[in-house]
Every structure is written in C-alpha cells, then in structure tokens.
Amino acid sequence: MKRIIITGALGQIGSELVGKLQGIYGVDNVLATDIRPAAQENGPFQLLDVTDGQRMYNLAKDFKADTMMHMAALLSATAEEKPLLAWNLNMGGLVNALEASRELGMQFFTPSSIGAFGPSTPKKNTPQDTLQRPTTMYGVNKVAGELLCDYYFQKFGVDTRGVRFPGLVSYVAQPGGGTTDYAVDIYYKAIEQQQYTSYIKSGTYMDMMYMPDALQSIVELMEADASRLEHRNSFNVTAMSFEPEEIAASIRKHIPDFKLSYDVDPIRQAIADSWPDSIDASAAKKEWGFQAQYDLDAMTADMLEKLKIKLQ
Ligand code: AKB
Secondary structure: OOEEEEEEOOOOHHHHHHHHHHHHOHHEEEEEOOOOOOOOOOOOEEOOOOHOOOOOHHHHHOOOOEEEEEEOOOHHHHHHHHHHHHHHHHHHHHHHHHHHEEEHHOEOOOEHHHHHHHOOOOOOOEOOOOOOOOHHHHHHHHHHHHHHHHHHHHHHOOEEEEEOEEEEEEOOOOOOOOOOOOOHHHHHOOOOOOOOEEOOOOOOOOEEEEEHHHHHHHHHHOOOHHHHOOOOOEEEOOEEEEOHHHHHHHOOOOOOOOOOEOOOOHHHHHHHHHOOOEEOHHHHHHHHHHOEEEEEEEEHHHHHHHHHHHHO
C-alpha cells in the first residue's frame, strides 16, 4: 500500500489523479497539496508552494509518504510569457520534490511532455531516444527535468519515473496556459455555441490523450517492475494525433452543425510548430505494457456526453 503526496493537486491532471489514487490506495493514503485552497476537500489537503522546499519536506515527512507525485508546473504558453517565473517554479519545484524524495526514500513521479522535443527532432513517429533541442522555456525545463530525474536515480538511487505526456483532454478541470488547450476548449464551445474559433492553424498535428488513459498510465508506470525499465523518466506515451479539422469532423458526428473557424495565435502556433506531429510510444508498450483505450472518436463521444451533463 502506498502513501502518496501530490503537488499541484488542483491542476488539470491533479484534480483527477487524486480521486483515482484514493480509489486504489485509500482516501487517507493520499495527501493532496496545492498553492491555492481547495473549494471542497475530499481527503487530506494542505497548502503548499512548491518553491518552499522545507515545507514540502515537512509535509511529506509528517504524512509518512513513501511516494511523491510532483504535478505542479507552468505549461508551455504561460512559460513563454513568463520565462523566468517558469524556470524558478518548474525547476525549483522539481529539485525540491527530488530532494524530499531522496531524503525520505520516496518513489517519485513527474510528467515530462512532448514539449521536450524541438524543431530539429524528427517530426513523425518521433523516436523514444532522439534529438532534443527545444526552443521554448517549457521545453528547456522538461529536458532539464528528464535529465535531473535520471541523475537522481543514477547518483542517489531515487526510484524516479516519468512519461512525456501529449496534450491531455478532460471534462473535469480545464488546463490553463498550454498549447494543446484548444483540444479541450473546442468541446466546451461545441456544446455551448456549436462553433469554435481555433488559435491553432488547420493542418497542425499534435499528439493527444484522454485523461482516463493518462491517469492509468501513471498508475501502471509506478507499479511496473523496476527491472524492466530502461527509460525511467521520459517514456513517450500517446493515444492519437490529430489536427483541428479532424477533431471538428469527430464532433460533427454528434453535432452536425458545428462550425470551426480560425484566429491563429502566433505564439502558441510557433510552439505547436516546434513540436512533433506524432510520437512513437513503443518503448512504453515494451517496458511496462502501456496501452491507451481511447481513440479520437471514443474520446469525443465521452467528452460530449459528460460535458452535456456538466454544462446543463
Ligand atoms: C502544453 O500544451 O503546454 C501541455 C503539454 C503538451 O505539455 N499540454
């Protein structure tokens, strides 16, 4: 049985990860933390600014945590607007979480991203091990983070694990400040207004995954037999790759009058253009059995059904 501390528990992933882990390991074995107070506390919760390493250590120690899931981070578009804040928060938070894990002997998870790739990376079926020269602050943080997690494993024996998430789609908590956020917004607007104006250009492919598959991948990687893991901190995982017209076509199977138009945001478009069109997840499949359940149409059907209820 694990005792888990989660940072960024009110963020896009954290909001659902907490419930998933509570269901598996028990409500009292999951300590949710975030920089802002929870509207509703469904289990142990503490305020935590991840740049405060001492408080992070104390909370983990008092909770007797054996696992750290470090989710707090600024996403790609916000990091481009505020690069120094992104460096301090993304790298400062990560090193604090790794240090607490080293000192307390905790198993460790943090997500990397397709943002860890750059324009010189092969764009199609991007290999697990390849060129990583990202041109965004977020990407710089993610590559440095992957290397730092590898370092903590090699140097100190911390059981660090991680995946490179694609854009994550969910009806529970909206993402904020990401480049792939359009793929969430579009479903809300489809229900509310039967139309969407995309800030990402037609023909721009990016990898995506539905949140239930993302959560399952975290649990499976953390439970995986360590002796099978060669790529501990940077597994490519993906469920689908699409461009705006393809998600619109999927939505039209349920809302035939749905209209898609464009007002391209040059900053987020440039970030998207620097990322792969599609990544190869075969290392994750081979080393710990990763398998996504939802393709684009299955995700669309579930998103629209759940959002109709939520937005009533
Ligand atoms: C973002 O768009 O910044 C994130 C990511 C792909 O890491 N969703």
